[in-house]
Amino acid sequence: MVGWTFSGIRIKKSLVVLILGSILIFNFWQCKVMARVSGPCSECHTMHNSQNGQPVAENGTSAQPFKALLVGDCIYCHTGTNTGTNKTPYVLSKTEPDYHFGGARNTLAGGNFYWVQSNDRKGHNVKGIAAPDATLGLTPPGYDPTNYPEFGKYRPSTWTQQLTCAGNFGCHGRFDASNPALNDPITAILGAHHKNINRNGTEPADEVWNSYRFLWGIKGTEDPDYELHPDTQHHNGYYASTSPGDPASINYLCGECHGKFHSNTYNGTYASPWLRHPTDLDMNSLSDSQYANYPNVKVFAGMLGVSATGDYFADVPVGNTRGAVLSNVAGAGNAIVLCLSCHRAHGSPYDYILRWDYKSWPGIPDNQNGCLACHTNKF
Ligand code: HEC
Ligand code: HEC
Ligand code: HEC
Numbered sequence: 364m365v366g367w368t369f370s371g372i373r374i375k376k377s378l379v380v381l382i383l384g385s386i387l388i389f390n391f392w393q394c395k396v397m398a399r400v401s402g403p404c405s406e407c408h409t410m411h412n413s414q415n416g417q418p419v420a421e422n423g424t425s426a427q428p429f430k431a432l433l434v435g436d437c438i439y440c441h442t443g444t445n446t447g448t449n450k451t452p453y454v455l456s457k458t459e460p461d462y463h464f465g466g467a468r469n470t471l472a473g474g475n476f477y478w479v480q481s482n483d484r485k486g487h488n489v490k491g492i493a494a495p496d497a498t499l500g501l502t503p504p505g506y507d508p509t510n511y512p513e514f515g516k517y518r519p520s521t522w523t524q525q526l527t528c529a530g531n532f533g534c535h536g537r538f539d540a541s542n543p544a545l546n547d548p549i550t551a552i553l554g555a556h557h558k559n560i561n562r563n564g565t566e567p568a569d570e571v572w573n574s575y576r577f578l579w580g581i582k583g584t585e586d587p588d589y590e591l592h593p594d595t596q597h598h599n600g601y602y603a604s605t606s607p608g609d610p611a612s613i614n615y616l617c618g619e620c621h622g623k624f625h626s627n628t629y630n631g632t633y634a635s636p637w638l639r640h641p642t643d644l645d646m647n648s649l650s651d652s653q654y655a656n657y658p659n660v661k662v663f664a665g666m667l668g669v670s671a672t673g674d675y676f677a678d679v680p681v682g683n684t685r686g687a688v689l690s691n692v693a694g695a696g697n698a699i700v701l702c703l704s705c706h707r708a709h710g711s712p713y714d715y716i717l718r719w720d721y722k723s724w725p726g727i728p729d730n731q732n733g734c735l736a737c738h739t740n741k742f
């Protein structure tokens with residue numbers, strides 16, 4: 364009896380270990396697969412785009428099938444309202460999203476394409492969402508086709524097509540102007556959704572699936588909820604470099620199409636006085652102490668968790684050389700100015716896709732002017 368009980372306990376102990384172990388392995392496995400698409404194939408694919416003689420794609424509204432047997436295009440799947448429980452990140456809403464600089468929102472890190480549908484200035488005019496920009500046309504402002512030969516692959520030398528979500532004329536996915544197959548967004552991204560990882564810092568970004576947000580070659584850390592509710596600890600970790608030629612930085616991504624606003628040739632001697640607003644510059648390397656006061660607690664304390672000097676302010680983000688999620692940006696290489704410090708990538712309620720209402724200040728409260736987060740003695 365005693366022996367039995369004893370071995371019974373032993374069995375229970377090993378069972379407990381086994382169960383705990385399985386839970387750990389399961390959780391680990393869940394973490395690993397969380398970033399990939401999952402669920403019934405039929406939610407996202409249709410074999411013939413026909414069921415009982417009726418079309419299936421785009422909820423039965425498209426008689427045209429989509430590549431990779433998909434039920435719709437990028438925009439179809441990525442349209443909706445972010446609630447915190449949706450698995451698909453929504454970047455276009457059917458009704459006006461909630462957007463408050465430094466406050467509540469239901470938009471993600473890139474903002475939302477909603478506003479560009481009725482105003483060219485308020486977003487990237489992506490094909491399928493808005494007509495080409497009536498003022499800017501097809502070519503990105505500041506485009507320089509001779510920039511960035513690092514990859515040996517170039518953006519198109521002339522912009523003959525409207526901006527797309529992905530591909531040669533798009534931001535996500537592969538590009539290689541010598542390969543016209545990559546003009547197609549699905550072709551350019553193929554394989555990424557099923558292999559996607561929750562990527563981290565400076566890990567390799569040589570494929571679309573292991574690149575930051577499918578932005579081919581770009582490094583960084585992806586916030587699991589795409590910055591739906593950011594604070595000092597929950598946000599993307601933007602990889603930045605003090606070298607504009609580093610092809611893995613988030614600034615380089617913008618520079619691929621807006622080169623003249625990024626490369627040092629066009630920005631001056633890479634020191635004050637500047638010719639164009641600097642990026643790739645580490646505020647912790649400047650002698651002018653105003654920049655060490657980022658994010659300006661006199662103005663922004665209480666917003667998105669900001670309470671002390673050096674706290675990361677998710678609505679005026681800065682990058683770092685490790686592409687890490689930092690809650691405090693003190694230290695060399697931790698406060699690098701980004702294009703995204705001032706702009707959203709997709710769209711915003713403000714002109715030039717700015718994060719805040721630049722035009723209306725002064726006249727609106729100081730804490731609605733993001734310039735003051737870095738220029739802490741300019742008001
Ligand atoms: C939540 C949406 C979603 C679900 C569910 C889904 N897929 Fe996909 N799948 C996609 C998207 C989006 C693409 C095309 C873009 C890409 O590859 O990144 C794709 C591409 C593919 C491809 C071609 C590219 C590749 O990765 O090989 C195959 C094959 C595929 N899916 C098979 C399946 C099968 C089989 C299932 C069910 C077990 C399934 N998918 C479930 C969204 C989904
Ligand atoms: C059939 C639906 C579907 C289609 C079509 C689709 N997506 Fe997605 N996409 C998803 C889902 C679901 C996720 C979320 C994956 C996850 O679980 O993390 C996603 C995630 C993403 C992400 C985030 C990746 C990351 O690393 O965090 C990007 C970027 C993206 N899609 C871009 C695109 C682009 C560009 C296209 C068109 C070429 C496209 N998607 C087409 C369903 C789709
Ligand atoms: C694949 C090329 C491409 C990339 C990459 C790209 N853009 Fe653009 N951008 C364009 C094009 C084309 C236009 C002009 C048409 C339009 O407004 O969409 C544009 C316009 C803009 C505008 C002016 C918007 C307006 O209507 O006044 C801003 C601001 C901008 N981009 C910022 C960025 C930032 C910031 C990044 C990096 C996160 C970036 N872009 C990456 C192609 C690109």
Ligand code: HEC
Pocket residue numbers: 634635636637638640641644646649651654679680681699700701704705721733734735736737738
């Ligand atoms: C993320 C931080 C950051 C934000 C946000 C920011 N700046 Fe700057 N800005 C800098 C840094 C750093 C410099 C370079 C200062 C130096 O070299 O001494 C700079 C330089 C400048 C200069 C040129 C100064 C010179 O010496 O040549 C002007 C003008 C300027 N910024 C205006 C603005 C305006 C207007 C805004 C808002 C639309 C803004 N900045 C937002 C960080 C920022």
Ligand code: HEC
Pocket residue numbers: 503504505614617618621624625640641642700701702703704705706715717721
């Ligand atoms: C300090 C804030 C700030 C930073 C950093 C910044 N921009 Fe801008 N950007 C603006 C403002 C403000 C405008 C509106 C025009 C103006 O005031 O010059 C603008 C306008 C633009 C335009 C529209 C130009 C046009 O002709 O209509 C593009 C494109 C653009 N920015 C891209 C970028 C890119 C790419 C980067 C990074 C290399 C970047 N911006 C960095 C604040 C910024």
